[in-house]
Amino acid sequence: MQTVFHLIADEPAQQQTALAIAENLTQDDSVEVDDVAVVAQADGIGPLTAGGDGSDMVESLLETGIEVKACSNTLDLKDLAESDLVDGVETVPSGGGELTRLQSEGYAYIRP
Amino acid sequence: MQTVFHLIADEPAQQQTALAIAENLTQDDSVEVDDVAVVAQADGIGPLTAGGDGSDMVESLLETGIEVKACSNTLDLKDLAESDLVDGVETVPSGGGELTRLQSEGYAYIRP
Amino acid sequence: MQTVFHLIADEPAQQQTALAIAENLTQDDSVEVDDVAVVAQADGIGPLTAGGDGSDMVESLLETGIEVKACSNTLDLKDLAESDLVDGVETVPSGGGELTRLQSEGYAYIRP
Numbered sequence: 001m002q003t004v005f006h007l008i009a010d011e012p013a014q015q016q017t018a019l020a021i022a023e024n025l026t027q028d029d030s031v032e033v034d035d036v037a038v039v040a041q042a043d044g045i046g047p048l049t050a051g052g053d054g055s056d057m058v059e060s061l062l063e064t065g066i067e068v069k070a071c072s073n074t075l076d077l078k079d080l081a082e083s084d085l086v087d088g089v090e091t092v093p094s095g096g097g098e099l100t101r102l103q104s105e106g107y108a109y110i111r112p
Numbered sequence: 113m114q115t116v117f118h119l120i121a122d123e124p125a126q127q128q129t130a131l132a133i134a135e136n137l138t139q140d141d142s143v144e145v146d147d148v149a150v151v152a153q154a155d156g157i158g159p160l161t162a163g164g165d166g167s168d169m170v171e172s173l174l175e176t177g178i179e180v181k182a183c184s185n186t187l188d189l190k191d192l193a194e195s196d197l198v199d200g201v202e203t204v205p206s207g208g209g210e211l212t213r214l215q216s217e218g219y220a221y222i223r224p
Numbered sequence: 225m226q227t228v229f230h231l232i233a234d235e236p237a238q239q240q241t242a243l244a245i246a247e248n249l250t251q252d253d254s255v256e257v258d259d260v261a262v263v264a265q266a267d268g269i270g271p272l273t274a275g276g277d278g279s280d281m282v283e284s285l286l287e288t289g290i291e292v293k294a295c296s297n298t299l300d301l302k303d304l305a306e307s308d309l310v311d312g313v314e315t316v317p318s319g320g321g322e323l324t325r326l327q328s329e330g331y332a333y334i335r336p
Contacts, residue, residue: 021320025321029317042129042224093142093143100222101142155241208245209255211334212226
């Protein structure tokens with residue numbers, strides 16, 4: 001099974017919860033989860049920026065093999081460069097497109 | 113691929129983001145998206161009402177061929193008639209039912 | 225068709241809306257919905273606790289045959305025992321795992 005988490009709101013507590021749930025998911029032996037991804041866009045991009053609130057959790061998720069993806073439209077809109085992101089974060093053309101693509105491949109969707 | 117966006121909260125900034133992401137999605141050449149729909153219910157109905165906050169974005173989405181659907185239960189609850197909605201918005205018996213039906217047909221779900 | 229509702233935020237109005245939508249869904253004759261579930265975790269757990277805000281709605285959902293599931297990680301984190309939950313609420317190892325499992329079985333996902 002596969003799961004994608006969607007970060008979109010500027011709510012640090014919610015983002016922390018999201019990232020904790022992603023981590024818990026990898027530790028739940030009752031389901032066999034092969035891939036976990038996080039897609040962030042709009043005001044959910046914060047934890048993906050180097051030094052941003054919650055970026056330490058993003059770093060630890062990346063270490064466990066979770067893919068973390070930032071929306072390029074959001075980077076443009078917020079005047080962010082790829083070099084502003086935590087090392088290991090990928091960019092995707094659009095957050096909506098990536099969420100559509102992953103769900104069409106069978107990923108479950110969770111919006112914390 | 114197909115995608116449905118869910119508007120449910122009374123948060124104008126979030127609704128604007130949702131509608132912008134829907135528009136970006138139609139312009140993302142990396143995914144082939146055939147159908148995009150918006151289902152609004154509860155306090156997410158605002159932008160679908162004629163003259164409501166964000167109704168100009170709903171009008172422009174309709175022009176690009178995106179289907180915009182309002183929950184009839186919500187209309188009843190808020191004492192709204194179909195004539196109060198932006199021209200071109202459809203009604204569905206229940207928002208939950210429509211979201212279920214679309215996902216069962218293969219639509220990806222995005223909740224901004 | 226099958227639908228799972230996700231309760232995660234500490235927003236009583238949103239939770240009430242979620243539970244009302246779940247109830248409406250069972251009454252929408254335009255879609256044939258066989259199973260409806262509610263998965264609650266993090267700050268969405270409130271209405272599942274006996275005497276908590278919205279627990280009366282959870283009781284009435286359980287009476288209509290809707291399955292209501294609480295995340296065990298959340299119970300641990302909030303120092304709650306199963307005996308603190310509304311009678312009939314089940315526990316699951318992790319909310320994220322349960323949401324993944326249900327969607328992989330074909331459940332539509334709705335996040336109010």
